[in-house]
Amino acid sequence: MRALQPEDVNSLLSIKLALKYAQLRDVESMRAVARAHQTRDLAAFEQTLRDYREELSSDPTIRSHLAALYDTLLEQNLLRIVEPYSVVEIEYVAQQVRQGRQDVEAKYSLFPTPFPRV
Numbered sequence: 001m002r003a004l005q006p007e008d009v010n011s012l013l014s015i016k017l018a019l020k021y022a023q024l025r026d027v028e029s030m031r032a033v034a035r036a037h038q039t040r041d042l043a044a045f046e047q048t049l050r051d052y053r054e055e056l057s058s059d060p061t062i063r064s065h066l067a068a069l070y071d072t073l074l075e076q077n078l079l080r081i082v083e084p085y086s087v088v089e090i091e092y093v094a095q096q097v098r099q100g101r102q103d104v105e106a107k108y109s110l111f112p113t114p115f116p117r118v
Contacts, residue, residue: 029055033066040080042073042097074099074107 029052036045049056049066057063077097082088094104 025052026055028052033069037069037073040073040076042070042077045070045073071107074103078104078107079111 029048032048032052033045033056036042036048049070056066074097078093081093081096090101090105090108093108094101097104
């Protein structure tokens with residue numbers, strides 16, 4: 001069985017049985033998470049977490065999945081920024097992803113083959 005993809009959210013919500021729930025705030029929050037994930041937009045993902053804090057933080061399972069998704073998005077954004085370079089400046093990368101230097105360094109240290117730093 002294949003994993004659920006971000007684009008699957010809209011397909012699932014268009015099913016006749018789901019239409020009566022499509023405008024609920026809980027469903028809107030999932031749609032916003034899927035949009036941010038699909039566009040790999042970390043800022044939009046963070047905004048969604050703020051906008052739908054109550055809906056997204058009430059369930060421990062959802063919280064756990066969102067934390068993992070956040071880490072994945074952060075990692076993808078970091079890799080996208082550092083890929084073209086052989087040497088990177090952590091401060092610049094942190095500014096690009098709008099994260100603290102320590103957070104970026106912590107994530108960066110987990111990369112399998114770290115890039116030389118300046």
